[in-house]
Amino acid sequence: MxxxxxxxxxxxxxxxxxxxxxxxxxxxxxxxxxLMLLSKAETVMVERVxxxxxxxxxxxMDVLSRPxxxxxxxVHRVRELAALHSENERLRRENARLLxxxxxxxxxxxQNQALSALLDFKPDPRASYIAARxxxxxxxxxxxxxxxxxxxxxxxxxxxxxxxxxxxAGRIAAAGFRSARVLLITxxxxxxxxxxxxxxxxxILAGDNSHQPKLVFLxxxxxxxxxxxxxxxxxxxxxxxxxPAGHVVADGDSGIxxxxxxxxxxxxxxxxxxxAGVWPQISDEEDAPLGPLRPVRAKRLAP
Amino acid sequence: xxxxxxxxxxxxxxxxxxAFLSVILVLLSAVPFSIPGYGQVAANWALMAVVxxxxxxxxxxxxxxxxxxxLFLDILVGTPPGLNALLLVLARxxxxxxxxVFRGTSFPVLWCGxxxxxxxxxxxxxxxxxxxxxxxxxxxxxxxxxxLTVALFPFLVWAQARLHNAVL
Numbered sequence: 001m002x003x004x005x006x007x008x009x010x011x012x013x014x015x016x017x018x019x020x021x022x023x024x025x026x027x028x029x030x031x032x033x034x035l036m037l038l039s040k041a042e043t044v045m046v047e048r049v050x051x052x053x054x055x056x057x058x059x060x061m062d063v064l065s066r067p068x069x070x071x072x073x074x075v076h077r078v079r080e081l082a083a084l085h086s087e088n089e090r091l092r093r094e095n096a097r098l099l100x101x102x103x104x105x106x107x108x109x110x111q112n113q114a115l116s117a118l119l120d121f122k123p124d125p126r127a128s129y130i131a132a133r134x135x136x137x138x139x140x141x142x143x144x145x146x147x148x149x150x151x152x153x154x155x156x157x158x159x160x161x162x163x164x165x166x167x168x169a170g171r172i173a174a175a176g177f178r179s180a181r182v183l184l185i186t187x188x189x190x191x192x193x194x195x196x197x198x199x200x201x202x203x204i205l206a207g208d209n210s211h212q213p214k215l216v217f218l219x220x221x222x223x224x225x226x227x228x229x230x231x232x233x234x235x236x237x238x239x240x241x242x243x244p245a246g247h248v249v250a251d252g253d254s255g256i257x258x259x260x261x262x263x264x265x266x267x268x269x270x271x272x273x274x275x276a277g278v279w280p281q282i283s284d285e286e287d288a289p290l291g292p293l294r295p296v297r298a299k300r301l302a303p
Numbered sequence: 304x305x306x307x308x309x310x311x312x313x314x315x316x317x318x319x320x321x322a323f324l325s326v327i328l329v330l331l332s333a334v335p336f337s338i339p340g341y342g343q344v345a346a347n348w349a350l351m352a353v354v355x356x357x358x359x360x361x362x363x364x365x366x367x368x369x370x371x372x373x374l375f376l377d378i379l380v381g382t383p384p385g386l387n388a389l390l391l392v393l394a395r396x397x398x399x400x401x402x403x404v405f406r407g408t409s410f411p412v413l414w415c416g417x418x419x420x421x422x423x424x425x426x427x428x429x430x431x432x433x434x435x436x437x438x439x440x441x442x443x444x445x446x447x448x449x450x451l452t453v454a455l456f457p458f459l460v461w462a463q464a465r466l467h468n469a470v471l
Binding site for chain 2: 021024025028029031032033034035036038039040046049050053054057060061064065068069072134135136137138140141142143145146147173181188189209265267268
């Protein structure tokens, strides 16, 4: 019988394969631990690789998130239809109320301009907005973040504030070329310098993965009431001052709890604040464009 | 006898099914469904896929693939990179070493086995997340997540088994 060259190697091949697999298993386990530690040290390399991977799949996520969004919108439409009459009534009342506010805002704007001119007041740095669609949400039990379909090419950079018409949603944690990760204000790693609107007391809005972040590091003599509104203080220079962040809902054993104004569970569009451009001007036109995408009740943004 | 090129290509393509399906499941894990609270207790589809293939076709779900899927999931959903990679490699190893118990048994036994794996994965997630964030996190979300994952496992097995029989 003719022995084919190399067949003797087969006796070795199986144990070698097993050995290799064992080695691969150990190697992968160690690599996983190494990666976790590296990411804990906020290594630039890990972040770059993550950004690159998310960039590659972001077009796919974009497509996948559309049907989900469409179904949500359809459900929402049907619900709206059911409540059309009462909604109409509510909007009529709100419109009347807002017209009064508009009048007040105009008067105050004029007064503010006159007084600022008198004082030679230096205005805040101006901010501009980049609109983005949410294409991915966190599937982790201990992470509150989401992916949006705008990145460095649209002018997004790490640290920028992310808002909707209702107020502050989070900040950019990592920016890829055409996608970015938003760290929501409820995440355990989120810390936002805020001011209690009524008293001016400064504190930090600290996320702890629950739905309602905590207000911490208030001055010892400061008091807060249920219902007090919190706005960003602008300390640290990352967030523009005055973005509404939430209101106090509980002051008990688990600290001062704050309900965010933004429905963080069901966001579809967000706007990223580039704190170097221009504030949107108050406009009389009904649909004055403030960004490349449909802004959600954008006029409430500049308080 | 060796197969022709087209046959080998055909088999190669069919053998990619586990990888392909698992990547899709990972992508679906990160799609926003806008259901309040779902994001935090979202079922771990990748774990189900890895366990399924580790039971029925372990050679098509190698360690490296399980690791890559986990890492991909970590990057997409923003968990610390390496966390899910570690879980999936460990889950695969646990199932493969107990292959004789799992394969050929009735579905309820497989389901119970999967429940154990899911629970262990949940506890490990909780431990590692707590260690990485240097705080004692509440374990509730991972337990809900494990519960949902175990509850949805039969649906995934049913769907994957149909595709498995059709393609492989």
